[in-house]
Amino acid sequence: QQQVKxxxxxxxxxxxxxxxxxxxxxxxxFDYFPWxxxxxxxxxxxxxxxxxxxxxxxEGRFTISFNKSAKQFSLHIMDSQPGDSATYFCAAITAKDDxxxxxxxxxxxxVRA
Amino acid sequence: GAVVSQHPSRVICKSGTSVKIxxxxxxxxxxxxxxYRQFPKQSLMLMATSNEGSKATYxxxxxxxxxxxxxxxxxLSTLTVTSAHPEDSSFYICSASRxxxxxxPLHFGNGTRLTVT
Numbered sequence: 001q002q003q004v005k006x007x008x009x010x011x012x013x014x015x016x017x018x019x020x021x022x023x024x025x026x027x028x029x030f031d032y033f034p035w036x037x038x039x040x041x042x043x044x045x046x047x048x049x050x051x052x053x054x055x056x057x058x059e060g061r062f063t064i065s066f067n068k069s070a071k072q073f074s075l076h077i078m079d080s081q082p083g084d085s086a087t088y089f090c091a092a093i094t095a096k097d098d099x100x101x102x103x104x105x106x107x108x109x110x111v112r113a
Numbered sequence: 114g115a116v117v118s119q120h121p122s123r124v125i126c127k128s129g130t131s132v133k134i135x136x137x138x139x140x141x142x143x144x145x146x147x148x149y150r151q152f153p154k155q156s157l158m159l160m161a162t163s164n165e166g167s168k169a170t171y172x173x174x175x176x177x178x179x180x181x182x183x184x185x186x187x188x189l190s191t192l193t194v195t196s197a198h199p200e201d202s203s204f205y206i207c208s209a210s211r212x213x214x215x216x217x218p219l220h221f222g223n224g225t226r227l228t229v230t
Contacts, residue, residue, distance in 0.1 A: 002156070034218070034219075036221075041223075041224070041226070042223050042224065043117075043119070043206045043208075043221030043222050043223045043224045044157070044206075044221050045221065046218045046219070046220075049218070089156060089157070095214075098145075098162065099210075099214070100147070100159060100162070101147075101157075101159070101208075101219065103156045103157050104156065105155070105156050106154075106155070106156050108154075
């Protein structure tokens with residue numbers, strides 16, 4: 001049973017557009033939320049992460065929005081580029097579970113030139 | 114550059130044989146490493162937590178006698194798939210962090226594609 005629910009499963013966006021991926025969780029013990037980017041045949045790489053006491057975090061073209069009361073968070077990729085085409089995973093961690101990552105199901109993003 | 118190295122990147126073996134996959138942390142010591150498997154177009158599923166100097170902790174449903182984990186040093190963990198069968202064909206990925214905390218991100222290896230024929 002996936003502890004972090006992620007949607008959509010896939011999305012296609014035009015170059016320069018905005019990609020939006022949403023995640024939701026139930027376990028209130030989660031207190032750290034990283035996003036990973038994975039290219040085919042490679043391991044995931046940390047993209048950006050947020051703590052629940054922050055409502056938004058921005059790094060370059062990537063922004064996480066966090067709604068603690070709704071237990072939802074999302075990744076926005078601004079000015080999407082073909083090189084952003086990859087699978088994105090949201091995740092959640094709690095120290096109470098030895099910092100194990102609980103991954104979402106993943107979203108495959110395709111950016112069309 | 115890569116901070117976690119995984120070897121081999123691809124391996125093909127015959128059914129019934131065993132395969133060993135290595136995971137090394139290159140520039141830090143990792144008391145804990147994690148092993149995942151990933152089926153095509155699916156998420157990463159945690160198989161086990163590898164602890165240096167002690168027995169690995171396996172997730173529910175993972176056969177410890179089939180997936181042998183050895184964390185012999187602070188920079189090396191190995192996963193051995195014993196008596197492999199075609200259903201074991203998958204993408205195996207390890208991860209490690211300098212220490213277990215929120216400020217120490219998990220670094221992933223580039224995975225091992227195992228194909229059992």
